[in-house]
Amino acid sequence: MSAVIAETRFSVLDRSRTREGHEGHEALRDTVRLAQEAEALGYHRFWVSEHHGVPGVAGSAPTVLAAAVAAATRTIRVGTGGVMLPNHQPLVVAEQFGVLESLFPRRIDMGLGRSVGFTDGVRKALGRDKGDAEDFAGRIDELLEWFRGTSPTGVHARPAEGMSVPPFVLAMGEGATIAARAGLPMVIGDLRNRERMLRGIEHYRAAFRPSAWAREPYVVVSGTIAVAATPEDARRILLPEAWSMAYARTHGTFPPLPPAERVRSLPMSARERGFYEAGLAGHIAGTEEQAAQELEHLLKETGAQEVLVTTSTYDRTALVDSYRRLARIAGLGAAQELVPGSPAV
Numbered sequence: 058m059s060a061v062i063a064e065t066r067f068s069v070l071d072r073s074r075t076r077e078g079h080e081g082h083e084a085l086r087d088t089v090r091l092a093q094e095a096e097a098l099g100y101h102r103f104w105v106s107e108h109h110g111v112p113g114v115a116g117s118a119p120t121v122l123a124a125a126v127a128a129a130t131r132t133i134r135v136g137t138g139g140v141m142l143p144n145h146q147p148l149v150v151a152e153q154f155g156v157l158e159s160l161f162p163r164r165i166d167m168g169l170g171r172s173v174g175f176t177d178g179v180r181k182a183l184g185r186d187k188g189d190a191e192d193f194a195g196r197i198d199e200l201l202e203w204f205r206g207t208s209p210t211g212v213h214a215r216p217a218e219g220m221s222v223p224p225f226v227l228a229m230g231e232g233a234t235i236a237a238r239a240g241l242p243m244v245i246g247d248l249r250n251r252e253r254m255l256r257g258i259e260h261y262r263a264a265f266r267p268s269a270w271a272r273e274p275y276v277v278v279s280g281t282i283a284v285a286a287t288p289e290d291a292r293r294i295l296l297p298e299a300w301s302m303a304y305a306r307t308h309g310t311f312p313p314l315p316p317a318e319r320v321r322s323l324p325m326s327a328r329e330r331g332f333y334e335a336g337l338a339g340h341i342a343g344t345e346e347q348a349a350q351e352l353e354h355l356l357k358e359t360g361a362q363e364v365l366v367t368t369s370t371y372d373r374t375a376l377v378d379s380y381r382r383l384a385r386i387a388g389l390g391a392a393q394e395l396v397p398g399s400p401a402v
Contacts, residue, residue: 058388061356062349066363067387068102069095069380070138070279073116074298074369075313081115085122087373092126094377096133099389101363103130104138104168110179113301113311120153127161136166138244138279138365139227142196143173144183148214151203155217168244169197170227171235176309194235197226201239201270224270225277233257233264240268244365248280248355249339258359278355279365283342284382285375291342294379296320297371299336306332314371349386 071091073084092103105122108114116122119137127135135157140150150167157165171193174180180187201224203214226236228245236243237260245257258276265274283294297314300323305311307329315323325333341351352364366383370376 058386059349059353061353062386063388065356065361065387066101067383067389068104068134068277068363068365069100070104070106070365070367071116072106072108072114072367072369073122075113075115076297076371077313077315077319079313084115085125088116088122089125089129091373091377091380092130092133092135095380096130098381098384100133100380100384102134102136102166102365104136104166104365106138107141107144107170109144109174109183110176111311113305113313120150120157123165124157124160127157127164132164134164134166135161136225137168139168139170139225141170141172142193142200143171143190144185147196147200148203148208148212151200151214151217154222155204155214155220158220158222159216165222166225167222168225168227169200171229171232193232194238197224197235197239197241200224228257228261233261237261237264237274238266239270240266241270242275242277244277244279246279246365246367247339248278248341249335251339251358254278255359258361275363276359276361277363277365278359278361279367281340281342281368282348282352282364282366282379282383283340283368283370284345284348284379284386286344288343288347290375291344291348291379292337293317294368294370294372294375295337295340295342298369299333302336303329303332314369316371345382345386348383352386 071088073088075081075084095103105119106116107119109117119140123135154167171190173185173190174183202208204217206218225242225244226232228243243261245254262274283291285291296317300320301312301314341348
């Protein structure tokens with residue numbers, strides 16, 4: 058195993074993707090089971106996401122799901138990737154994470170994103186519009202004030218005040234600038250656009266201002282990694298998500314994942330085929346030897362301290378096997394000992 062891989066943390070983000078022929082509640086229970094597998098394999102964190110009104114995603118309430126994951130595990134850090142802050146009042150978010158940290162001390166992470174709904178209908182139902190994302194930096198500042206007890210309202214967030222729940226910024230667009238100015242760890246993806254990723258990381262490091270949350274830049278790169286016995290089996294893992302993304306880009310709705318075998322037989326327009334092929338490119342996928350080589354290149358290129366794996370597929374057995382093979386590449390053993398403090402510890 059290369060030294061650069063051995064020095065890197067590996068974590069998991071599961072989006073609770075629904076699958077054809079399976080109900081949403083099964084996707085949520087699959088997420089909890091995957092968290093238990095990830096803990097046993099030695100992954101550092103396990104995060105869940107927030108999506109609203111999306112047929113292909115069951116994870117709509119990330120702090121609720123994070124509580125279920127934390128209750129079903131013992132040592133792995135648990136968090137959100139992320140709570141979409143423009144959708145919520147910062148006080149409520151602080152209170153929710155204060156409750157999580159109270160129940161599962163020194164295990165909770167607070168990943169924060171700036172997306173606002175997937176469609177106009179969802180944004181309307183949430184009482185939000187696209188403009189609400191513009192003050193993402195201000196909402197982060199307000200959220201952190203609740204933990205510091207410095208809100209100008211005179212109100213105190215209970216039980217969050219005085220707690221230290223590590224915040225992370227999901228960097229999309231100007232997210233790198235926001236993370237750097239706030240002195241927060243940054244999560245950046247995806248692997249399919251390496252040049253854009255590298256520009257974001259370079260800008261983040263150059264503009265970073267040390268804070269109480271992080272003394273120096275902390276970079277988490279996120280993306281799909283599929284590892285299997287053969288390159289063909291690894292590619293098979295990628296097919297359902299690539300097709301669903303292509304369908305979403307051409308039909309405006311994100312569907313449940315179909316089996317890889319059915320994807321191969323589905324008719325596609327030229328436009329759909331273009332999105333589909335693009336969705337298969339740029340990921341880390343292959344045998345353990347191939348994935349290790351690609352990982353080493355990625356880590357040397359980015360200097361990232363952590364990799365957040367976001368793989369989704371229909372075949373849960375193949376997904377778990379991929380995570381097991383990746384754990385072997387990374388030299389992960391028993392679940393890591395928890396160390397209080399910043400996420401960079």
